[in-house]
Amino acid sequence: MSNSAGTEMVDLLVIGAGPTGLACAIEAQRAGFSTLLVDKGCLCNSLFHYPANMVFFTTPELLEIGDMPFSSPNQKPNRSEALEYYRKVADHYRLDIRQYENVERVTGSEGDFTVHTTDRFGRALEHHARRLVVATGYYDLPNYLGIPGEDLNKVRHYYDEPHPFYGLDVLVIGGKNSAAIAALDLWRHGAHVTLVHRGPEMHRHVKYWILPDINNRIKNGEIKAYFNSTVAHISEDEVALSTPEGPKTLKNHFVFALTGYHPDFTFIEQLGIKLDEGNDRRPICDPVTLESNVPGIYLAGVIVAGERTNEIFIENGRFHGQAIANALLAKRSERALT
Ligand SMILES: Cc1cc2nc3c(=O)[nH]c(=O)nc-3n(C[C@H](O)[C@H](O)[C@H](O)COP(=O)(O)OP(=O)(O)OC[C@H]3O[C@@H](n4cnc5c(N)ncnc54)[C@H](O)[C@@H]3O)c2cc1C
Numbered sequence: 001m002s003n004s005a006g007t008e009m010v011d012l013l014v015i016g017a018g019p020t021g022l023a024c025a026i027e028a029q030r031a032g033f034s035t036l037l038v039d040k041g042c043l044c045n046s047l048f049h050y051p052a053n054m055v056f057f058t059t060p061e062l063l064e065i066g067d068m069p070f071s072s073p074n075q076k077p078n079r080s081e082a083l084e085y086y087r088k089v090a091d092h093y094r095l096d097i098r099q100y101e102n103v104e105r106v107t108g109s110e111g112d113f114t115v116h117t118t119d120r121f122g123r124a125l126e127h128h129a130r131r132l133v134v135a136t137g138y139y140d141l142p143n144y145l146g147i148p149g150e151d152l153n154k155v156r157h158y159y160d161e162p163h164p165f166y167g168l169d170v171l172v173i174g175g176k177n178s179a180a181i182a183a184l185d186l187w188r189h190g191a192h193v194t195l196v197h198r199g200p201e202m203h204r205h206v207k208y209w210i211l212p213d214i215n216n217r218i219k220n221g222e223i224k225a226y227f228n229s230t231v232a233h234i235s236e237d238e239v240a241l242s243t244p245e246g247p248k249t250l251k252n253h254f255v256f257a258l259t260g261y262h263p264d265f266t267f268i269e270q271l272g273i274k275l276d277e278g279n280d281r282r283p284i285c286d287p288v289t290l291e292s293n294v295p296g297i298y299l300a301g302v303i304v305a306g307e308r309t310n311e312i313f314i315e316n317g318r319f320h321g322q323a324i325a326n327a328l329l330a331k332r333s334e335r336a337l338t
Contacts, residue, residue, distance in 0.1 A: 010034045012328065013115055013129035015103045017043050017095075019065060019314045020301030021135035022086060023321030026066040026093050031325040036127060037095060038117060040102035044086045046139035047079060052161040053185065054079045057177075057207055062315045066093055101125060106132065106271055110296025133324060134271065134292075135300040136264060138309045143260045145173070149234030155255045162189035169251050171196060171239050173231055174258035175203045180214040182256050187223050194250060195225045196241060205310060231255075263303040271297060275306065282306035289327035290320055298324045 011033035014021045022044075025035040042048055056063065060070040060077050063085070070077065070085045077085070090097060101117040108114045115127045142157035144150060159182040168191055172183045175197030187193045195218070197203075202214055217223040229243040239252040265275060268283050272294045275281045282305060284293045291298050300320035305311040 007126075007128065009112075009128045009130065010036045011129070012036075012131050012133060013038065013113070013127055014133040014135055014300075015115070016135035016137060016301070017090075017097050017099070018046055018135060018137050018301060019044065019063065019086060020137075020317040020320055021133065022089060022095065023065040023318045024133045024135060024298075024300050024324055025095050025321075026089070027321035027325035028328060029093060029095075030066075031329050033325075033328055035096065036129065037097040038101050038103055038115065038127065039097065039099050042099050043090060043097060044083060046137050047082055047086070049139065049158060050079050051159050051181070051185070052079065054181070056082060058313075058315055060085075063318075065089060065318050065321070068092060098127075103267075106297075113296065131296045131298065131328065133298045133300050134268065134273075134303065135320075136267065136303060138261045138263045138302050141262050141264055142257070143262055145231065145257055145259060147231055147233055149239075150257065152234060152236065154236070154253065155234060155257060157257050157259075159185075159256050159258060162186050162191060165189070165191040165254055168192065168253035169194070171231070171250065171252050171255045172258060173197075173255065174260075175199050175201075175206075175227075176258075176260070177206055177210065178258040178260075179256075180206050180210050182258055183223055184210070184213055184217065186256075187217060193223045195223055196229050196231055197225070197227055198230050200227050231257075261309065262307060263309070268303065273297065273299070280306040280308045282308075288323065289330075290323050291327060298327070300324060 012028045012035045014025045014037045017037045017039035025037050028035050055078050056076050060072045064070045066089055068089050072081050100120040103117050105116050106113055111130050113129050113132055117125045162185045165186055170186050170191045170193050172179050172195045183193050183195050218225040226243050229241050232240040232242045239250050241248045273292045274284045283299050285299045301317040302309055302312045
């Protein structure tokens with residue numbers, strides 16, 4: 001891996017070195033194209049920021065890319081195993097990954113794009129590529145609630161580990177997997193947990209092995225839950241809830257607002273890619289080649305699903321690499337014929 005700016009033209013530059021971005025670079029490289037990956041954080045930056053003790057929902061073989069086996073002694077791998085696996089894959093394929101470079105904007109057109117980045121010291125860099133893949137994921141931008149007090153530093157939109165919250169009053173907002181997992185982990189490590197969810201019960205998408213656990217903790221009163229309820233405001237020492245029984249004020253030290261994340265639609269639009277506003281803001285792209293409405297810019301991974309971030313994950317997004325490599329090969333043979 002290198003960290004210098006490139007003046008050399010590559011066939012394909014991939015923005016985002018998550019599992020999908022890696023798969024795109026690997027498949028393009030295997031098809032004979034030169035590639036470069038650029039990520040604003042580290043390799044698999046989103047996975048790196050997942051909860052420290054997280055266990056994937058998926059069995060290891062469904063996280064594999066580049067036909068490299070992912071072996072784990074566990075039925076489902078944890079975050080460290082996945083990070084190790086993707087490091088090994090990056091090594092094996094000798095991927096050229098520029099880490100800690102944020103892609104700010106892109107100029108040019110198919111055949112001659114310039115990708116403008118800044119490194120972690122704010123220095124401007126440029127890379128040149130014939131074609132681009134955007135595989136920027138969704139984990140960098142939380143869905144804010146827009147309530148007073150959300151900007152207090154006791155409010156978190158990412159859950160990491162339970163120890164700092166031992167013996168404290170913690171409110172978890174949300175009703176899906178992230179909220180259920182965080183609430184259980186916090187409770188098991190000695191926090192006093194209250195969960196608030198706007199729906200009538202935990203969401204039906206909560207994994208079948210997590211649902212009975214959280215529901216039983218709630219039934220036993222070990223985790224206090226307010227359903228059909230919302231948070232009205234957050235202050236230093238309290239949270240105010242709006243519940244079917246009327247307003248409630250609870251003592252509170254920390255809040256985890258785990259209400260989901262969304263792709264950087266502004267960035268996608270800045271590239272000239274249109275969003276289908278009537279269809280969950282899915283970026284416009286050919287469903288087979290994944291080429292967007294901007295010739296030479298392809299989309300990959302979870303961003304293809306727009307706001308429906310639960311439709312594409314590593315299990316299915318990893319195949320976008322092959323689809324894009326096929327499209328690049330088809331373009332190359334069209335050119336050879338004309
Ligand atoms: C807690 C949790 C558990 C999960 N468990 C599973 C599971 O078991 N199985 C499964 O299949 N999926 C799981 N998922 C979902 C899965 O992790 C994501 O769908 C997947 O990471 C998406 O891959 P991606 O490559 O599209 O995006 P990401 O992995 O998010 O990668 C995007 C990359 O783009 C980079 N980036 C963003 N903007 C820029 C920019 N402007 N310039 C440069 N780089 C940029 C980011 O730093 C990041 O590294 C889980 C998600 C969460 C939150």
